[in-house]
Amino acid sequence: MQIEYRQVRKEDGYEWYTLLDEVWRVTYSHIFPKEVFDGRDYAREERARNFTEEKFIGERKIAYVAECEGKIVGLMFGTLDSDYEHFKNDYADLTALYVYPEYQGKGIGTKLRDIFVEWAKSKNADKYVIGVLKDNTRARKVYESWGGKLSEYEHDFVVMNAGYPENFFTFEI
Numbered sequence: 001m002q003i004e005y006r007q008v009r010k011e012d013g014y015e016w017y018t019l020l021d022e023v024w025r026v027t028y029s030h031i032f033p034k035e036v037f038d039g040r041d042y043a044r045e046e047r048a049r050n051f052t053e054e055k056f057i058g059e060r061k062i063a064y065v066a067e068c069e070g071k072i073v074g075l076m077f078g079t080l081d082s083d084y085e086h087f088k089n090d091y092a093d094l095t096a097l098y099v100y101p102e103y104q105g106k107g108i109g110t111k112l113r114d115i116f117v118e119w120a121k122s123k124n125a126d127k128y129v130i131g132v133l134k135d136n137t138r139a140r141k142v143y144e145s146w147g148g149k150l151s152e153y154e155h156d157f158v159v160m161n162a163g164y165p166e167n168f169f170t171f172e173i
Helices: 010-028 034-042 044-049 108-122 137-145
Strands: 003-007 061-068 071-079 092-099 127-133 155-159 162-172
Touching: 003 108, 010 034, 010 044, 010 071, 010 092, 034 044, 061 108, 071 108, 092 108, 108 127, 127 137, 137 162
Parallel strands: 092 127
Antiparallel strands: 003 061, 061 071, 071 092, 127 162, 155 162
């Protein structure tokens, strides 16, 4: 299985959101109500139309995809500017890291993380944060295996006016 990694491009929008939505449905189906996923599916075309490289790539942000035989199988988005109030100004933020379930466990997520870390390091970041839903035990185990330290800080990730506890793992670069 040959995996290629490259920066995201404007024409990746639909495939980006398809991967994101399908992985959300599998990963969070025991957490969010079905309407959350249906709404994301319904809005996919419009989100894809509004997809721009500028939204994901710039001096302070990075987005990559992993491709296998021309199909995007993983994605990563990160920034030097965390949106989380508790981590603002001090942490780079690995905002999104998703891999199709059938491609998980093959090192794709780790490689995408490494691309982010090398980029953040080149921008003089010395630590980063990853937010994860408290009930996403699989991702939590991965972040622990990567050496992440669980922060005491917790807040609610709000979806459809409902809050879901989100935890944070911090990493040194």
